[in-house]
Amino acid sequence: MKLSMKKLREKRRLAGLCRCGRKRAPNSKMCRKCLKNGAATARRSRIRRRAANLCHCGNELDTLLQACTKCTKRRSKSRKATRIKRHAAGLCACGRKARRGLKRCARCSAYIAATRKRKNAELKLIVVNHYGGICACCGEAVLGFLTIDHVNGGGTKHRHSIKKQGASFYRWIIKAGFPSNLRVLCYNCNCGSAANGGICPHRNLVK
Numbered sequence: 001m002k003l004s005m006k007k008l009r010e011k012r013r014l015a016g017l018c019r020c021g022r023k024r025a026p027n028s029k030m031c032r033k034c035l036k037n038g039a040a041t042a043r044r045s046r047i048r049r050r051a052a053n054l055c056h057c058g059n060e061l062d063t064l065l066q067a068c069t070k071c072t073k074r075r076s077k078s079r080k081a082t083r084i085k086r087h088a089a090g091l092c093a094c095g096r097k098a099r100r101g102l103k104r105c106a107r108c109s110a111y112i113a114a115t116r117k118r119k120n121a122e123l124k125l126i127v128v129n130h131y132g133g134i135c136a137c138c139g140e141a142v143l144g145f146l147t148i149d150h151v152n153g154g155g156t157k158h159r160h161s162i163k164k165q166g167a168s169f170y171r172w173i174i175k176a177g178f179p180s181n182l183r184v185l186c187y188n189c190n191c192g193s194a195a196n197g198g199i200c201p202h203r204n205l206v207k
Helices: 005-014 032-051 069-088 106-130 155-162 167-175 187-195 201-205
Strands: 146-150 182-186
Touching (some): 155 167
C-alpha cells in the first residue's frame, strides 16, 4: 500500500532521515541538498518581496526600519536575549571577550566612541551653520574653535535648568527650533566676554 506524502515524511523523520529520504546534514533535520535548495528559494523570495516593497515575511514594509513592525520587534527581542546571555558569560554583544570591568570588547568600544564622536560633530555643524557658521565677533570659521553663546548671558544657568550639556544641548537647540537668543562665538570671544562683563575684549581694541 502506497503511503501518503505526510506519512512518508513522518516515517523518514523517525528514521533520522531528511524528508527527501537522504541522510541528514550534521546538526540539521535536512540533507545538504535540501538545505541548499531551501536557502536559494528563500533568497529569491526575499528579492521578489523587497522589489514589491514588502518585508521578507510578506507583510507591508516599514521603510524607516527596512522590515515590518512584527519582524522588527521579534528581531529586537531576540538580539536583547542574545546580549543578556553573552554579557552573563563575560562576552561582548558581538561575541568576543569583553574587557575587564566592561561589557564591550576593545573593537566595539572603539567603534562606538568613533560613531558617537562623528554624530556629535554632525550635530554641532548643523547648529553652527544655522547661526551663520562664523564667530559673530571676530569672524573665526574653524568649527573646532566655535561654540554656542547666549546673546544676553546666563548660558550656564540655562543649561543647568534644562540639564543639557555638549551634544545633548545641540539636540535641544534643534528640537526647540533654533531659539533666536543664541549665536556663534569662538572660545576666545566667549571666554573673553564672560571675564569682561559680557563685552568681548576685541571691542576695546577697535578705535
